[in-house]
Amino acid sequence: MKNILLFIALTLSVHTPLKGFELQHIVEPSASMISLQTQNLCHSLYEQKGHLVCLPWSNPIVDTGKISLLAIAKTNEKGLGIYQRARDKDLNQSFLEEVFRNENFQDISGFAEARALYKNTVFSIIPLHFAAGFKLNNPSLPEVHFIEQRQTQIKLSTTWFLDNPLTEEWMSYFIAPSIYHFDRASSSGDYDVLDSATTPYKDLVQNRSLKGANADLALGWSSKILWLPSVTVHGYRLFKESSDCSTCLPTYISLDSLNAPKADASVSWTIDHSFGSSVFGAVIQGKRLFKSIDQDQSAFAYIYKISRLQSYASLSQNQRSFGFLFDANLYQLGIQYSNEIQATALQPKRINQSYAYTALVL
Amino acid sequence: MNWTNARRRSYLFLALSLLLEACQHKSASLSNLEKAEQWVNERRFQDAITLLENDVSKDADGHRTLLLSSAYAGAAGINLIDSYSFFSGFLIESNSPPPKPRKIPSTPDKQKDNLQYLAQLVQAYLMTLANESHLLLSIPRLTKESRPQLTQAILTAESIAKEQSTYVRARQYLVFLNLIQFGNYMKNVFPSVDFAENPSAIDLICGMEPQSFLVNFEQAISSFQAAVLALGDIQSMKPMKMRTQIQELTGSVESLKKQFETDRPNLSQISLMLNGMQQSYCP
Numbered sequence: 001m002k003n004i005l006l007f008i009a010l011t012l013s014v015h016t017p018l019k020g021f022e023l024q025h026i027v028e029p030s031a032s033m034i035s036l037q038t039q040n041l042c043h044s045l046y047e048q049k050g051h052l053v054c055l056p057w058s059n060p061i062v063d064t065g066k067i068s069l070l071a072i073a074k075t076n077e078k079g080l081g082i083y084q085r086a087r088d089k090d091l092n093q094s095f096l097e098e099v100f101r102n103e104n105f106q107d108i109s110g111f112a113e114a115r116a117l118y119k120n121t122v123f124s125i126i127p128l129h130f131a132a133g134f135k136l137n138n139p140s141l142p143e144v145h146f147i148e149q150r151q152t153q154i155k156l157s158t159t160w161f162l163d164n165p166l167t168e169e170w171m172s173y174f175i176a177p178s179i180y181h182f183d184r185a186s187s188s189g190d191y192d193v194l195d196s197a198t199t200p201y202k203d204l205v206q207n208r209s210l211k212g213a214n215a216d217l218a219l220g221w222s223s224k225i226l227w228l229p230s231v232t233v234h235g236y237r238l239f240k241e242s243s244d245c246s247t248c249l250p251t252y253i254s255l256d257s258l259n260a261p262k263a264d265a266s267v268s269w270t271i272d273h274s275f276g277s278s279v280f281g282a283v284i285q286g287k288r289l290f291k292s293i294d295q296d297q298s299a300f301a302y303i304y305k306i307s308r309l310q311s312y313a314s315l316s317q318n319q320r321s322f323g324f325l326f327d328a329n330l331y332q333l334g335i336q337y338s339n340e341i342q343a344t345a346l347q348p349k350r351i352n353q354s355y356a357y358t359a360l361v362l
Numbered sequence: 363m364n365w366t367n368a369r370r371r372s373y374l375f376l377a378l379s380l381l382l383e384a385c386q387h388k389s390a391s392l393s394n395l396e397k398a399e400q401w402v403n404e405r406r407f408q409d410a411i412t413l414l415e416n417d418v419s420k421d422a423d424g425h426r427t428l429l430l431s432s433a434y435a436g437a438a439g440i441n442l443i444d445s446y447s448f449f450s451g452f453l454i455e456s457n458s459p460p461p462k463p464r465k466i467p468s469t470p471d472k473q474k475d476n477l478q479y480l481a482q483l484v485q486a487y488l489m490t491l492a493n494e495s496h497l498l499l500s501i502p503r504l505t506k507e508s509r510p511q512l513t514q515a516i517l518t519a520e521s522i523a524k525e526q527s528t529y530v531r532a533r534q535y536l537v538f539l540n541l542i543q544f545g546n547y548m549k550n551v552f553p554s555v556d557f558a559e560n561p562s563a564i565d566l567i568c569g570m571e572p573q574s575f576l577v578n579f580e581q582a583i584s585s586f587q588a589a590v591l592a593l594g595d596i597q598s599m600k601p602m603k604m605r606t607q608i609q610e611l612t613g614s615v616e617s618l619k620k621q622f623e624t625d626r627p628n629l630s631q632i633s634l635m636l637n638g639m640q641q642s643y644c645p
Binding site for chain 1 (some may be wrong): 392393396399400402403404405406428431432433435436440441442531534537538591596597
């Protein structure tokens with residue numbers, strides 16, 4: 001155990017060079033209100049013999065069947081303001097100068113989902129997941145870089161608890177696979193204003209589409225006692241998706257963080273107070289199934305839960321956030337404020353983003 | 363040391379490592395190119411120029427050179443956002459109906475009097491220019507001090523070789539920069555003409571200042587020809603349209619340039635010719 005911890009700590013101290021302009025802080029289709037608030041430390045909270053633990057899947061375990069509708073979106077009032085003014089053709093020189101100087105990068109993402117839950121199994125349909133980012137460069141010779149992706153998913157997830165008689169007083173082992181089918185379409189463009197005057201728009205934009213299947217897998221243990229942490233390793237998109245376009249050019253903004261395999265590992269502890277419970281821990285993000293460590297997104301997170309109200313705080317190099325979640329029986333409402341920056345030259349300054357969540361349980 | 367202590371220390375060590383990593387100042391260092399891009403976005407053109415001029419790393423695709431060229435242009439006060447309609451107006455058919463073309467005299471026959479023939483060519487050129495004078499409106503007026511920056515921007519963009527992947531973009535940019543150069547020289551030729559009022563050829567003749575004509579006219583024509591040359595390079599690579607009126611203007615410029623080169627009129631002859639034109643047309 002000690003060796004493992006030392007290995008993890010030593011691995012973290014080795015700096016991995018960053019590459020490309022990968023769009024980060026995206027709301028992924030596997031995200032939950034809690035995973036966004038805790039930067040993937042927890043995907044859901046579960047009470048195990050009165051002890052609150054972090055779990056790596058988004059769906060609460062329920063004894064009886066239920067259906068829930070969920071919507072999560074990441075918005076940015078400045079981005080919406082730019083869109084609004086562009087739509088109303090209310091653009092002037094000083095506004096454009098400000099866009100180039102301070103707001104030349106924007107991104108949005110989110111999804112809507114319908115879930116049918118029965119005991120440990122969930123069937124879910126995501127009719128729309130979207131992610132988009134744009135970057136403007138060089139007011140003297142304006143360049144436009146954008147990428148947007150839409151997809152639908154049908155997913156089946158389940159969770160098995162594997163109790164070992166020797167350790168069942170302390171912990172429950174679990175394994176949680178998810179398989180899903182996706183249908184994805186994306187568009188991207190990297191051109192300058194002169195290109196837009198000399199080339200038809202359809203020739204400036206690359207369109208791609210891909211259908212396929214993939215799987216996620218989470219495994220670890222959930223602790224039942226104070227001193228022992230809950231530990232999870234979570235692999236996303238375990239199978240590399242075949243490229244749909246051999247002749248496509250590389251894009252300035254990449255959505256690899258959304259489409260390529262990746263993994264995270266987390267440890268978390270729970271402390272029960274007189275009023276409520278706290279969960280805290282750390283999560284290490286790995287790129288390409290831990291081929292390298294993504295230090296910028298490895299994070300600490302803290303959760304305080306009392307009755308139906310949960311509050312969150314999380315901290316990583318590139319994102320610091322806090323937020324709240326109100327969980328009534330029939331609905332959930334959440335808000336998160338985040339101060340974040342992309343890891344690369346995409347974004348010169350930190351920006352404030354807000355994430356809004358709502359879920360309805362039928 | 364018992365097991366519990368060892369475990370606690372391991373946890374503490376892990377927590378401290380993570381904390382140090384998380385609180386570390388953002389270390390993603392930007393390359394010179396990325397830094398220069400950021401400065402150009404912030405309109406710190408001079409800083410970007412200094413950085414890019416001193417960067418001796420290989421510029422395989424020409425991206426750095428093109429950025430440097432645009433930084434020079436930015437330092438000269440040129441902003442493509444403002445001048446976009448000017449550029450696109452030269453290149454593509456406009457959806458809005460073009461201004462009603464005025465009668466352009468047929469190409470004059472070469473007469474014995476070369477100077478008279480030249481005057482007719484100038485007249486034909488000014489009439490064609492008057493048809494397109496609305497395009498000169500959106501050209502930023504450069505100060506005398508910023509002219510060298512524009513020249514530097516043009517020279518820098520011209521240095522991008524055909525093998526480099528930014529070549530086509532560089533040629534497009536050269537079209538734009540040379541047209542800016544042309545527009546500025548032309549505005550200098552007609553210091554008292556208000557291009558917002560859609561001047562006629564007569565307005566141009568009467569607003570022309572012979573002395574400014576002598577200083578600026580040849581340079582204006584050279585810039586226009588350089589723009590047309592760069593445009594020709596792009597046209598051979600990608601399908602593009604040049605507006606009919608611009609083709610007329612190009613033809614007019616070429617005849618004029620040819621005549622200047624053939625006759626090589628001296629300054630006093632040109633002054634005489636311009637004064638003669640003004641006496642004929644201006645009250």
